[in-house]
Amino acid sequence: YGYNKSIFKVIPNGFLVSASSSLQRIKEFKKELLIGDKDIVIGTVGRFHIDKGYEYFIKAASILSHKYQNLKFVMVGNGLDLNNQELMS
Secondary structure (H helix, E strand, O other): OOOOHHHOOOOOOOOOOOHHHHHHHHHHHHHHOOOOOOOEEEEEEOOOOHHHOHHHHHHHHHHHHHHOOOEEEEEEOOOOOOOOHHHHO
């Protein structure tokens, strides 16, 4: 990609969780957010920043939620909460 390998180190995104704990955590997460078994979840994970394009995610969620009743949209990350005035507006 044009980067000099000798001066850069790749740190991959993501995290590792065990399969057994993941299923229980998913069930708890869905219950907490009132997500039913037949609901389809569309989500994004990352900090709140203009470069992340959250405005497009929200616009798409608005369009799709009017067409499909079983969709749930979830945003997870730093700054993605009720205290974020820009996001809430």
